[in-house]
Each structure stands twice: as structure tokens, then as C-alpha cells.
Amino acid sequence: MREALIVACVLGLAAQLGHAGGFYVPEIGGRASGLGAAVVADGDDPSATFHNPANLVGADGFQIEAAADLVLPRVTFFRRPLTDPNTGENLHFAGVDNTNKVIAVPFLGASYRLDPRTAVGLAVYTPFGATLGFPVDGAQRQIITHIALRTIYLSPAIARALPGGFSIGASANLVYSDLVLDQRNAIPYVTGDPEQYPDPQGELQGTTHLAGSDPFTLTATLGAGWRSADGRVRIGASVMTPAHLREKGDARVANPGISALFDADNNQLQPAGVRTDQITATIPLPLVARLGASARLGERTHLELDVNWTRWSSFQELVVDFGHEYELLQTPGANLYDVHVANAWHDTFSARLGFETSPWSRALALRAGLVLDQSPIDDRHFSLLTPDSDKLGLTLGASWRVGHFDLQLAVAHLFVRDRDIEPTASGPGSDGTILNKPAPSFFHGVTRAGFSILTFAVAWRQ
Amino acid sequence: MYRSLILAVVLAACSSNKDPFAAGIDASGSGSGSGGDGGAIDAPSAPHACVAAPKRIVVLGDSITACSVIGGPQNADCVSKQFADYVIAHYGPGATYENHAVGGAVMADIAGQLAGVSAAQGPTLVMLFIGGNDLAPYIFKSDAEAMTAWTGTIEPALQSVYNAMFTTLADASKFPGGATVVMNTQYNPFDDCAAGPYNVSLAKSAILAEFNAKIAEISAAHATASIVVDQHTKFLGHGHCYQQATCPHYLANAAPYMQDLIHANAAGNAILSGVDNAGADRLYRDCTH
Numbered sequence: 001m002r003e004a005l006i007v008a009c010v011l012g013l014a015a016q017l018g019h020a021g022g023f024y025v026p027e028i029g030g031r032a033s034g035l036g037a038a039v040v041a042d043g044d045d046p047s048a049t050f051h052n053p054a055n056l057v058g059a060d061g062f063q064i065e066a067a068a069d070l071v072l073p074r075v076t077f078f079r080r081p082l083t084d085p086n087t088g089e090n091l092h093f094a095g096v097d098n099t100n101k102v103i104a105v106p107f108l109g110a111s112y113r114l115d116p117r118t119a120v121g122l123a124v125y126t127p128f129g130a131t132l133g134f135p136v137d138g139a140q141r142q143i144i145t146h147i148a149l150r151t152i153y154l155s156p157a158i159a160r161a162l163p164g165g166f167s168i169g170a171s172a173n174l175v176y177s178d179l180v181l182d183q184r185n186a187i188p189y190v191t192g193d194p195e196q197y198p199d200p201q202g203e204l205q206g207t208t209h210l211a212g213s214d215p216f217t218l219t220a221t222l223g224a225g226w227r228s229a230d231g232r233v234r235i236g237a238s239v240m241t242p243a244h245l246r247e248k249g250d251a252r253v254a255n256p257g258i259s260a261l262f263d264a265d266n267n268q269l270q271p272a273g274v275r276t277d278q279i280t281a282t283i284p285l286p287l288v289a290r291l292g293a294s295a296r297l298g299e300r301t302h303l304e305l306d307v308n309w310t311r312w313s314s315f316q317e318l319v320v321d322f323g324h325e326y327e328l329l330q331t332p333g334a335n336l337y338d339v340h341v342a343n344a345w346h347d348t349f350s351a352r353l354g355f356e357t358s359p360w361s362r363a364l365a366l367r368a369g370l371v372l373d374q375s376p377i378d379d380r381h382f383s384l385l386t387p388d389s390d391k392l393g394l395t396l397g398a399s400w401r402v403g404h405f406d407l408q409l410a411v412a413h414l415f416v417r418d419r420d421i422e423p424t425a426s427g428p429g430s431d432g433t434i435l436n437k438p439a440p441s442f443f444h445g446v447t448r449a450g451f452s453i454l455t456f457a458v459a460w461r462q
Numbered sequence: 463m464y465r466s467l468i469l470a471v472v473l474a475a476c477s478s479n480k481d482p483f484a485a486g487i488d489a490s491g492s493g494s495g496s497g498g499d500g501g502a503i504d505a506p507s508a509p510h511a512c513v514a515a516p517k518r519i520v521v522l523g524d525s526i527t528a529c530s531v532i533g534g535p536q537n538a539d540c541v542s543k544q545f546a547d548y549v550i551a552h553y554g555p556g557a558t559y560e561n562h563a564v565g566g567a568v569m570a571d572i573a574g575q576l577a578g579v580s581a582a583q584g585p586t587l588v589m590l591f592i593g594g595n596d597l598a599p600y601i602f603k604s605d606a607e608a609m610t611a612w613t614g615t616i617e618p619a620l621q622s623v624y625n626a627m628f629t630t631l632a633d634a635s636k637f638p639g640g641a642t643v644v645m646n647t648q649y650n651p652f653d654d655c656a657a658g659p660y661n662v663s664l665a666k667s668a669i670l671a672e673f674n675a676k677i678a679e680i681s682a683a684h685a686t687a688s689i690v691v692d693q694h695t696k697f698l699g700h701g702h703c704y705q706q707a708t709c710p711h712y713l714a715n716a717a718p719y720m721q722d723l724i725h726a727n728a729a730g731n732a733i734l735s736g737v738d739n740a741g742a743d744r745l746y747r748d749c750t751h
Contacts, residue, residue: 266533331724333599
């Protein structure tokens with residue numbers, strides 16, 4: 001199992017920026033991407049392992065699909081100008097853009113009908129993730145210079161048709177995940193007030209690198225479906241069970257101001273300028289409930305409306321637990337200590353509308369989708385760590401069948417509501433985000449984002 | 463709700479990435495706080511009354527005298543070791559060296575360190591370097607917080623801690639031969655200069671000056687049992703701003719004395735011990751009978 005996951009990593013499975021609320025990424029599979037992921041009721045292909053395993057019973061024979069999403073994120077942050085309390089200088093910060101311009105997110109899935117009532121599936125995909133990089137000298141550097149949360153799901157699934165048009169299905173999700181977070185630090189923040197040093201320069205600055213992984217977490221996806229006798233109406237529902245990722249790894253904090261660390265016998269344990277420690281970061285994956293209804297509007301046209309509910313309220317706090325909490329300086333309080341970042345995310349709904357037609361030939365299918373998606377993050381808890389906001393998504397897709405092959409293409413663009421965080425007494429960062437200390441001015445500013453997604457897929461059907 | 467969302471995102475999609483803060487902000491120019499004259503004190507240079515040659519040297523204090531980041535109290539570069547060696551060589555042959563300093567110690571810990579000193583015959587020379595960890599938490603906080611801490615907490619503690627120390631040292635059952643204290647003032651790692659990158663305000667340098675003046679005042683009040691030595695002046699121009707030509711104590715080609723943010727390097731320890739050694743000279747050689 002572990003080897004399979006490693007192979008999957010080598011194949012290039014990467015996370016993308018979450019663009020369906022928080023860091024949830026439901027655009028999985030070529031057809032689904034063209035339909036705005038509105039496929040919970042009608043999605044009889046290998047990606048059903050993720051969207052609704054019950055739909056696998058509708059997939060004929062043996063099918064295999066390989067897809068790649070190319071996510072083109074664009075995130076720009078303009079930090080609000082302020083006056084440096086130390087120097088009296090007016091600080092104006094240049095806008096910063098994310099540095100990673102393309103993120104590849106592969107999907108690989110297969111399904112096989114064992115008998116008229118039973119089908120199985122197997123898929124590898126990344127339904128949760130976030131990858132963003134920013135300049136190491138940018139105005140956002142104390143919050144983030146790089147973040148990469150990756151989840152890789154390996155999901156065997158089984159589905160069974162029941163009398164009366166009903167079907168049920170389930171997949172077991174074996175999850176590998178890892179997390180990398182990089183920030184710039186500043187020695188005055190260790191014992192002092194970050195607000196006194198809103199733009200630290202030179203030797204005050206260092207780097208903080210956190211990296212951890214969770215080799216195995218188990219979740220499940222349960223699904224059910226119903227189709228009318230004539231097959232014109234279908235209803236589907238599925239639930240992804242929640243889980244907690246426990247990313248265990250190391251922290252490396254470097255800064256010229258850090259003292260060497262000695263034991264009681266004056267043996268040097270760690271050199272000056274750097275401190276390493278073990279960390280554990282716990283990240284909840286939310287419960288996701290999906291309900292969809294589809295209708296065939298004639299022989300070659302299909303419409304589906306889905307509603308997703310995501311219990312993001314399970315993500316109340318991000319905690320990074322340092323194992324030894326080593327001393328940084330020989331002065332009280334100057335040590336590594338657990339960091340608590342308040343999230344207080346909210347449960348969210350999203351609505352997904354998909355339209356599919358084959359106007360000229362059954363070999364050619366055209367698709368379109370519309371997505372309205374709430375963000376779980378209010379202004380109070382917004383930061384560039386997860387620059388999510390309410391979104392409107394438009395998708396277009398097409399597929400062309402050539403023999404046993406199905407070539408698919410989809411494009412999507414997500415328009416993201418701007419975030420304008422103004423200075424207030426209780427804004428983000430006011431309850432302690434940089435080393436648990438209030439640092440609101442680091443969060444004040446305007447964030448503009450948008451995402452385009454290109455999906456290429458090839459499917460083979462027996 | 464979604465109608466407004468659609469409107470918002472469409473508007474957002476039509477907007478450019480023009481910097482919304484291009485016009486900047488109103489300059490308020492709050493300045494860097496009130497200036498200070500630095501932390502130097504007028505250390506008494508008049509000869510001290512001679513005291514009996516020490517039978518033991520007791521070091522109290524924090525990481526500076528514990529030499530926590532420079533190899534420990536027995537390391538040849540350690541200020542305390544150099545001081546003890548100097549005193550033993552010149553004024554107290556056969557004297558013992560006890561280092562009770564602890565890294566991270568604050569003023570309130572001195573009583574505990576003294577409690578760990580066992581009773582012994584003969585005169586005791588105490589070398590004390592404390593207070594840096596009481597001041598350090600405010601180096602990178604606002605001037606207002608630093609001043610509040612100084613007037614509300616640190617200064618009163620300074621007086622009471624030293625009073626308690628002198629009471630203990632006067633206890634003939636524990637120090638039957640008497641004890642004399644070499645009281646170190648604090649050096650300023652930032653050279654009494656508000657230059658970057660640390661931008662430690664002159665107001666904080668002024669607080670340090672008050673701290674050092676208070677040390678001198680307390681020593682003067684216990685003149686027969688102590689002397690004060692000025693570590694502050696010797697360090698000026700050799701701290702973190704030693705290459706800042708705009709700083710008032712800038713010296714061309716000055717050697718740096720800092721090892722990390724708050725601790726002296728080997729060269730700095732040599733300077734510290736030199737100042738302490740001069741204090742010993744005043745007690746034992748250049749003294750008045």
C-alpha cells in the first residue's frame with residue numbers, strides 16, 4: 001500500500017489550490033470538470049469512486065481514465081500601508097503575486113462491472129490540497145512564502161444495484177498527506193511585539209520551515225442513487241466521512257539572532273543561528289455531503305443540479321505542536337512554543353449546475369457548468385495561508401469519442417470575491433497569529449484571486 | 463445572497479490589479495520616541511576603601527556570567543573565569559571560584575542563587591551581573607510598554623532584590639569574613655543607537671541608562687560592601703550597530719563584541735572581564751587604607 005502511494009507521488013500527484021471552499025478540490029475527472037462537478041446523480045465513469053460510488057453500477061464493462069488538471073492560480077495581495085512605530089517612516093508595500101503559475105493535478109481511475117448488478121472501481125486523486133508560493137521578500141512574507149498541503153487518496157470502491165432503480169456504493173479512502181509551510185521570521189517577534197516591527201529588514205530576519213507528513217489516514221465515501229424506470233430522472237447522494245490528518249515532521253527555524261543551545265554539561269546541542277525541533281500539525285478534513293438530481297431532456301441532453309454541504313466548522317484552529325520547545329535565546333520566554341492559529345471556519349454550501357448535450361453526434365459531447373461556492377472563511381480569520389473567498393465558477397467542456405477512446409477537454413474559470421481587510425480592533429491576526437502574538441497589521445490589505453483550470457483527459461472504454 | 467455574490471465577482475473580474483494603496487497614507491511621522499543620553503553612568507573612579515584579600519570568588523547572575531553560550535563557567539573565554547583567574551593571580555592566591563549564575567536568570571533569582579552559596583570562612587568577593595533578562599522582554603516592545611515595565615516592575619524590584627542581597631551578605635553566619643560585591647552595569651547590545659535594522663529606540667536606551675544609574679545609586683548606598691563597574695561605556699560602538707556610521711558611538715574599524723542578539727562573544731567577554739578586573743584593582747590595589 002505504502003509503495004503504491006509512493007509510486008503515485010512519483011507520477012506527479014500534486015495538490016492544487018483549493019478552489020471549492022477551504023482547500024476542497026472536487027473537480028475530479030474530465031467529464032466532471034466540464035460540468036462544474038455536478039455529477040453526483042449522473043456520473044457513470046471511474047471518477048464516481050470520488051463523486052458517488054453508487055454510480056459505478058452504471059459504468060459498462062471495463063473503463064479506465066487518466067486526467068490532468070492544470071490549475072492556473074492568480075493571487076495578488078496588497079498590504080495596507082502603515083507607519084513604522086519604530087522609525088516613523090511611512091511604509092508602502094508593493095503588491096505581491098503568487099510565484100507558482102501552474103499546478104498539475106492528475107487523476108487516475110478505473111471501473112469494472114463484475115456482473116449486471118455489481119461493479120468495482122479504483123481511483124487515485126487529490127480532493128483536498130493547497131499549493132501557493134509567494135516572494136520571500138514580499139509584504140506577505142511573515143505570513144507565508146510557501147504552503148503545500150497535499151492529500152493523495154487511493155480508493156477502492158464497490159457498488160451494487162438494488163431493486164426499484166436504487167443503487168448503493170462505498171469506497172474506502174486510504175489517504176497519504178503531507179504539509180510544507182515556509183515563512184520569514186524576525187528575532188524581535190520572539191520576545192517582542194510584531195507590530196513594533198511591521199517590516200523587519202536585514203539580519204533581523206530568518207526563515208521558518210515546517211514539514212510533516214501523515215502516511216496513512218482512513219476515510220470512506222458512501223453513496224446512493226436512484227433512477228427512474230425510463231432512466232430520464234436520477235437522484236444521487238454521497239457522503240465523505242471526516243478525518244484528521246496528523247502531519248508529523250520537523251521544524252527548522254533559522255535566524256542570525258538565535259543563540260547556540262547547550263545541555264547542562266555545556267555540550268553544544270544545536271549551533272547558533274538555527275534551531276530544529278519535531279512538530280505535529282493536526283488538520284481536519286471535513287465531512288462533505290452531496291445531493292444531486294439530473295434529468296434527461298431528450299435523447300442527447302442532460303441537466304444536473306447538485307448541492308454540496310461541507311462541515312468546515314470542524315476546522316476551528318490550526319495547531320502546530322513543537323516537540324521539545326527548544327530555547328532560542330537565554331532569556332525567559334524566548335523559545336519555540338506551540339502555535340495556535342484561530343480559524344473558526346463555517347459550514348458551507350455550494351450549488352453546481354451542469355449541462356451536457358450531443359447536438360450533432362453521440363461521439364461529440366459538449367458541456368457547461370455553473371458553480372456558486374461559499375467560502376468557509378470570514379474576514380475575521382482570512383489570511384494568505386488559505387486565500388479563499390466566495391466564488392462564481394463557469395466551466396466548458398467537450399469530449400470526442402474515437403473507437404474505444406474518449407478524449408476530453410474542459411476549461412473553467414473561478415471568479416473570486418476580493419477580500420479587503422481593513423484595520424479594525426478585532427480583525428484577523430488580532431488574537432495572535434505570529435508566535436501567538438497580536439499582529440493585525442500584517443493581515444490588513446486587499447487580496448484578489450482568480451483561478452483558471454484546464455483539464456485534459458483520456459478514457460478507454462471496453 | 464448569491465445575487466450580490468455574482469455582482470461582486472463580476473465586478474472583481476472586471477477590475478484590474480492596480481495597487482489600491484498607490485496613493486499611500488497620510489504621513490503621521492510619529493518619530494522614534496524621546497531621545498536618551500545612553501546608559502553610561504558616572505562610575506565612581508575615586509579609590510575604594512581597601513578590603514581584605516578574598517578567600518573565594520562567588521559569581522552570581524544570568525547567562526552572561528554563567529557563560530552559557532561561550533563554553534560555560536570554566537571556559538577560558540568566560541568573563542567570570544577570566545575575572546576569577548585575575549583576582550586569584552593578583553589578590554587572592556588560593557582563593558576558590560564558585561559560579562552560581564544560571565542562564566535565563568532574572569533579578570528575582572538572585573536570592574535563590576545566594577541561598578546556594580555555602581557558608582565559608584574568609585572574605586568573599588561576589589561578582590554580580592543581573593537584570594538583562596528583566597529588561598530583554600521589552601527591547602522589541604513599544605516605548606510605552608517598556609517605560610511602564612521599568613517604572614512599575616523592574617525599578618522597584620531592582621531596589622528590593624539588592625536590599626535583600628546586601629542583607630544576606632551581611633549575615634556573619636554565612637559570610638563570616640564579610641563580602642564585597644562587584645556590581646556590573648548593563649551594556650547596550652544596540653550601542654545607544656536607534657539605527658536599523660533593530661531600530662531600538664533612544665527611549666529604551668534612556669531606560670537602560672536609568673537602570674544603570676540605579677545600580678550605581680544602590681552601590682553608593684552600600685559603599686563599604688560594593689563597587690560598581692561600568693560595562694556600558696566600553697561596549698558602545700561594538701554592539702550590533704558597530705558598522706553604522708550614523709550612530710553616535712561609531713568607531714571606524716571597531717571590533718564587534720556581540721555573539722548573538724544579547725550575548726557577548728569572546729572579544730566581548732575579554733572586555734567585560736577587563737572592566738571587572740579593573741574593579742578588583744580598585745578594591746585591592748588602588749584602594750585607600
